[in-house]
Amino acid sequence: MTSAFDLKHAVSRSLLLASLAIPPEPRARILRWQKGLRERRSLAGSDVVVLSFPKSGRTWFRVMLSRVYAITYGLDRDAPLDGANFHRREPRVPSVFFTHGNYRDEMSRGRDLTPMFAPKKIIFLVRHPADAAVSLYFHNLGGRVDPIKRRMKRMPESMEGISVGDFVLDPRWGVPAVIAYLNFWRGFLAHCPHTLMVRYEDLRTDPQTVLERIAAFLGETFPPRAVAEAIESSSLERLREQERRGDFKSPVMRMRDPSDPNSVKVRRGKMGGYVDYLDAAQVATIERLITDGLDPAFGYGSQATVVG
Numbered sequence: 001m002t003s004a005f006d007l008k009h010a011v012s013r014s015l016l017l018a019s020l021a022i023p024p025e026p027r028a029r030i031l032r033w034q035k036g037l038r039e040r041r042s043l044a045g046s047d048v049v050v051l052s053f054p055k056s057g058r059t060w061f062r063v064m065l066s067r068v069y070a071i072t073y074g075l076d077r078d079a080p081l082d083g084a085n086f087h088r089r090e091p092r093v094p095s096v097f098f099t100h101g102n103y104r105d106e107m108s109r110g111r112d113l114t115p116m117f118a119p120k121k122i123i124f125l126v127r128h129p130a131d132a133a134v135s136l137y138f139h140n141l142g143g144r145v146d147p148i149k150r151r152m153k154r155m156p157e158s159m160e161g162i163s164v165g166d167f168v169l170d171p172r173w174g175v176p177a178v179i180a181y182l183n184f185w186r187g188f189l190a191h192c193p194h195t196l197m198v199r200y201e202d203l204r205t206d207p208q209t210v211l212e213r214i215a216a217f218l219g220e221t222f223p224p225r226a227v228a229e230a231i232e233s234s235s236l237e238r239l240r241e242q243e244r245r246g247d248f249k250s251p252v253m254r255m256r257d258p259s260d261p262n263s264v265k266v267r268r269g270k271m272g273g274y275v276d277y278l279d280a281a282q283v284a285t286i287e288r289l290i291t292d293g294l295d296p297a298f299g300y301g302s303q304a305t306v307v308g
Contacts, residue, residue: 027151027152028152031148033106035103035106035152036103036104036105036106036107037106039099039106039107042097042099045083045095046083046095046097047121048094048123049097049099050062050099050122050125051099051100051101051123051124051125051189052100052125053100053127053132053181054139055136056125056126056132057125057127057203058098060236061125061200062080062081062098063080063234063239064207064211064234065081065096065214065230066081067233068211068226068227068230071223071226074090075089075090077233082096094218097120101181101185113188114188114192118191118192119194121196121217121218122192122195123195123198123217124185124186124189124197124198126182126199127199127200127201128271128300129175129286129290129300130175130274130290131200131270131271131272131273131274132178133167133168133173133174133177133178134164134277136173137162137167137168138164140159140167141159154172154173165277165279165282168274168278176289179289179290179293183293183294186297194217196217197297198210198213198214200271207231208227211227211231
């Protein structure tokens with residue numbers, strides 16, 4: 001049976017294909033407007049919002065959160081939380097909206113979005129800007145990103161000739177863009193009283209403690225067994241193996257091209273792994289950008305002070 005999650009992505013794909021006859025730039029504007037409209041509706045119908053920059057560990061977190069709810073309430077463990085899909089089967093589960101917040105201009109229609117976000121419980125999932133940018137580079141290098149969506153998402157239309165260092169330092173989509181994103185949303189969310197910042201690194205290091213914080217924030221009491229089982233079954237190693245075998249039901253979790261290692265959804269997830277792809281000068285530049293430009297509350301610069 002086709003799930004609502006699969007249907008939503010099929011509709012999105014159909015809209016992309018239907019727009020092929022339109023010139024590229026107007027097509028991108030139309031698709032962004034359509035995406036903004038869908039996100040506005042999803043936000044309005046949600047109880048909980050999970051907000052993150054792309055490649056900040058959202059897929060992994062989504063699987064973990066989905067499984068702890070599924071185990072707790074006896075739902076399908078392989079289904080991803082998506083809007084009200086769990087809530088329709090079990091009213092005690094909230095409607096959860098996962099978003100990157102990339103279409104806020106299209107969502108707002110020139111109006112202040114604060115009244116729409118402020119009543120929600122918002123989990124702000126963040127990751128070290130350089131790790132997120134490097135992961136985004138490989139995501140675009142592989143076969144996961146539809147060429148139509150590249151323009152829509154304002155990504156490079158071609159990755160040919162773009163090195164990982166060039167990409168990561170580019171102000172349009174590299175570390176400077178991640179810093180601007182994080183700073184903007186931290187300022188915006190200061191006006192939303194029900195906000196919890198979750199760092200990817202903390203979730204990797206101590207998932208049980210972080211899940212307990214999230215449960216308290218959401219007003220949930222997950223059984224210890226459900227938490228332990230969700231963590232164990234959602235390890236990156238297990239998810240990579242499931243993706244390799246093609247076990248995932250959802251199309252957003254499947255490899256587009258099994259012969260292309262960059263087309264995977266679940267990558268290394270290594271903390272601080274960006275240093276493996278950059279030279280010393282590039283690393284120093286990134287560290288300076290973060291220390292000088294990123295709000296220290298995120299905990300990533302030399303003056304960092306983590307705020308929850």
